[in-house]
Amino acid sequence: MFPKPIEKQSQAAQVAYKSLLPVALAFWLAPLLAVALFSVKPDADFTSGNYWGLPSSFEGAANYGQVFFNSDMPRYLLNSFMITVPTVIGAVALSAMTGFALGIYKFRANLWIFFMFVAGNFVPFQILMVPVRDLTLELGLYNTKTGLVLFHVAFQTGFCTLFMRNFIRALPFELIEAARVEGVSEWRIFWYVVLPLMKPALAALSVLIFTFIWNDYFWAVVLTQGIESQPVTAGITSFNAQFRAAYHLMSAGSIVAALPPVAMFFLMQRHFIAGLTLGAVK
Amino acid sequence: MTVSSDIPDTESWFHRNQQRIAPWLFLAPGILFFAVYVIAPVFQSFNLSLYEWDGLGEKTYVGMRNYEDLYWEYVDRDAFFTSLKNNVMWLFLYLLAIPAGLFIALFLNQTVRGIRIYKSLFFFPFVISQVVVGLVFTWFYDPNFGLLNTMLGWIGMGPINVLGNEHLVTYGIVAAGLWPQTAYCMILYLTGLNAVDPEQIEAGRLDGAKGWSMLWNIILPQLRPATFIAFVVTIIGALRSFDLISIMTQGGPFGSSRVLAYYMFEVALSEYGFRMGYGAAIAVVLFLIMLCFITYFLWSMYREEKGH
Numbered sequence: 001m002f003p004k005p006i007e008k009q010s011q012a013a014q015v016a017y018k019s020l021l022p023v024a025l026a027f028w029l030a031p032l033l034a035v036a037l038f039s040v041k042p043d044a045d046f047t048s049g050n051y052w053g054l055p056s057s058f059e060g061a062a063n064y065g066q067v068f069f070n071s072d073m074p075r076y077l078l079n080s081f082m083i084t085v086p087t088v089i090g091a092v093a094l095s096a097m098t099g100f101a102l103g104i105y106k107f108r109a110n111l112w113i114f115f116m117f118v119a120g121n122f123v124p125f126q127i128l129m130v131p132v133r134d135l136t137l138e139l140g141l142y143n144t145k146t147g148l149v150l151f152h153v154a155f156q157t158g159f160c161t162l163f164m165r166n167f168i169r170a171l172p173f174e175l176i177e178a179a180r181v182e183g184v185s186e187w188r189i190f191w192y193v194v195l196p197l198m199k200p201a202l203a204a205l206s207v208l209i210f211t212f213i214w215n216d217y218f219w220a221v222v223l224t225q226g227i228e229s230q231p232v233t234a235g236i237t238s239f240n241a242q243f244r245a246a247y248h249l250m251s252a253g254s255i256v257a258a259l260p261p262v263a264m265f266f267l268m269q270r271h272f273i274a275g276l277t278l279g280a281v282k
Numbered sequence: 283m284t285v286s287s288d289i290p291d292t293e294s295w296f297h298r299n300q301q302r303i304a305p306w307l308f309l310a311p312g313i314l315f316f317a318v319y320v321i322a323p324v325f326q327s328f329n330l331s332l333y334e335w336d337g338l339g340e341k342t343y344v345g346m347r348n349y350e351d352l353y354w355e356y357v358d359r360d361a362f363f364t365s366l367k368n369n370v371m372w373l374f375l376y377l378l379a380i381p382a383g384l385f386i387a388l389f390l391n392q393t394v395r396g397i398r399i400y401k402s403l404f405f406f407p408f409v410i411s412q413v414v415v416g417l418v419f420t421w422f423y424d425p426n427f428g429l430l431n432t433m434l435g436w437i438g439m440g441p442i443n444v445l446g447n448e449h450l451v452t453y454g455i456v457a458a459g460l461w462p463q464t465a466y467c468m469i470l471y472l473t474g475l476n477a478v479d480p481e482q483i484e485a486g487r488l489d490g491a492k493g494w495s496m497l498w499n500i501i502l503p504q505l506r507p508a509t510f511i512a513f514v515v516t517i518i519g520a521l522r523s524f525d526l527i528s529i530m531t532q533g534g535p536f537g538s539s540r541v542l543a544y545y546m547f548e549v550a551l552s553e554y555g556f557r558m559g560y561g562a563a564i565a566v567v568l569f570l571i572m573l574c575f576i577t578y579f580l581w582s583m584y585r586e587e588k589g590h
Binding site: 007028034051129130151153154155 | 297300301302304305306308309311312313315316318319320321322323324326327330337388389391392393394397400402403404405406407409410411412413414417418419421422427429432461466469470473474475476477478480483492496497500501507508511518521522524525528529542543546547550551558561562564565566568569572575576579580583584587
């Protein structure tokens with residue numbers, strides 16, 4: 001293990017390390033802790049200039065209650081879920097198939113199609129912006145959740161295909177050959193042999209795509225406009241306009257907006273990190 | 283299940299050619315979506331960059347004029363080259379996330395009690411959206427009450443308005459971007475360090491390697507795959523920077539924090555106006571910059587595929 005395990009060093013070094021950890025963490029998360037502190041303060045603290053002292057009264061319940069019951073935030077959160085969940089399902093389903101095709105079959109165009117997905121995944125959003133917005137307008141899907149979902153599914157298929165294909169490549173190929181010898185049809189091989197083995201990849205991708213899509217801001221701004229379809233990342237700007245200079249409420253709102261992917265991460269941590277670091281180890 | 287494969291004549295054409303057709307059937311939906319929403323738009327944007335178009339009326343063919351306007355900055359003074367310069371700054375400064383992530387990973391690669399929770403909490407900034415990161419850092423930099431200036435006050439330094447100063451603003455935004463990006467690189471390196479071969483470390487120790495020479499000669503070569511991915515995601519992230527700029531400064535003050543991605547959006551969709559063709563030309567420039575990196579990444583992947 002590198003660096004040398006701290007248990008093998010002097011007592012003083014161990015104590016120093018263990019006390020340094022929380023201090024380092026506090027520094028690292030300082031901007032976030034500040035917002036958390038703001039979100040439980042009463043309005044009066046801001047007018048009296050008590051920004052960094054202890055809250056003069058604990059108003060967490062009132063502030064968060066305001067966000068949940070007296071603002072558009074719940075609506076934006078709901079929109080975010082209704083955009084994110086179908087995207088996850090769509091992108092994972094499409095890429096399970098493309099990944100299977102590119103991972104299992106040998107044909108001449110294989111590598112080129114694979115590279116097309118990988119390259120497409122890297123292009124800057126701006127080069128897609130005008131044509132995608134036009135297409136969405138023509139389909140009558142501008143300012144709808146469906147319009148946003150369709151685009152997200154298509155774009156995420158690039159990254160997901162890369163992921164799925166590499167995962168399938170690492171599966172034991174003998175299993176598929178054995179099934180073929182048995183005369184099992186290709187579709188049944190996909191469904192009954194390969195898909196069950198892909199559960200870890202499906203879980204990892206779902207968590208990752210959930211986070212990516214939940215946090216998307218650019219496409220939300222380009223393809224949606226109003227409260228009926230905007231996700232929370234775009235909605236928070238109107239929220240902040242509504243509560244201009246009410247820092248306690250804006251802070252509470254930001255924390256609420258950030259929470260679902262955070263919860264997802266802590267619940268599915270192993271899958272999340274497995275997905276994010278795919279390829280980081282040979 | 284055992285019968286069908288033995289009697290080829292009774293099989294349908296589909297059955298006989300199953301293995302040749304199956305991949306295309308599996309690929310069809312994915313390719314269709316991807317072609318319509320990603321591949322075709324790239325070419326459409328190239329085409330559009332030769333036109334003048336307000337998004338509604340007729341398109342007028344103008345040849346290379348959009349590019350000339352960009353180059354000579356006829357339309358927006360100082361906009362294009364400021365954006366380009368900021369893009370270069372983003373690229374270089376953003377790469378600091380890689381050594382910073384490695385540093386934190388080395389710091390956290392221990393087995394003391396509770397270390398897993400520390401690792402998760404250090405990773406935290408990556409999970410929250412850039413919009414929230416942007417808001418959090420806007421308040422962090424606030425000249426009146428921001429934590430930064432409060433802390434500067436403790437050591438007797440005057441308040442600085444990071445986001446209002448045209449020489450500091452890009453540094454300020456990149457610093458905000460480095461926060462989640464460093465967390466990402468950290469997690470890549472933590473995973474990589476986990477898989478470092480302990481025997482090689484022992485062998486190195488016997489040869490008298492420790493500290494820097496151990497890190498440089500034995501650990502880093504084994505971390506190459508992690509470094510490659512960190513490099514890819516950081517470059518892409520740097521060139522994609524949009525959310526933070528849009529939330530923190532909207533390109534200001536006086537356009538000094540624009541990058542190509544934001545400038546393009548401003549030209550094509552914001553209140554300044556619906557100049558789609560001109561926007562497409564900016565997007566093409568950004569795309570060509572990205573293309574250099576994409577080609578390099580694909581080439582690396584290609585070599586690896588052939589190596590296997």
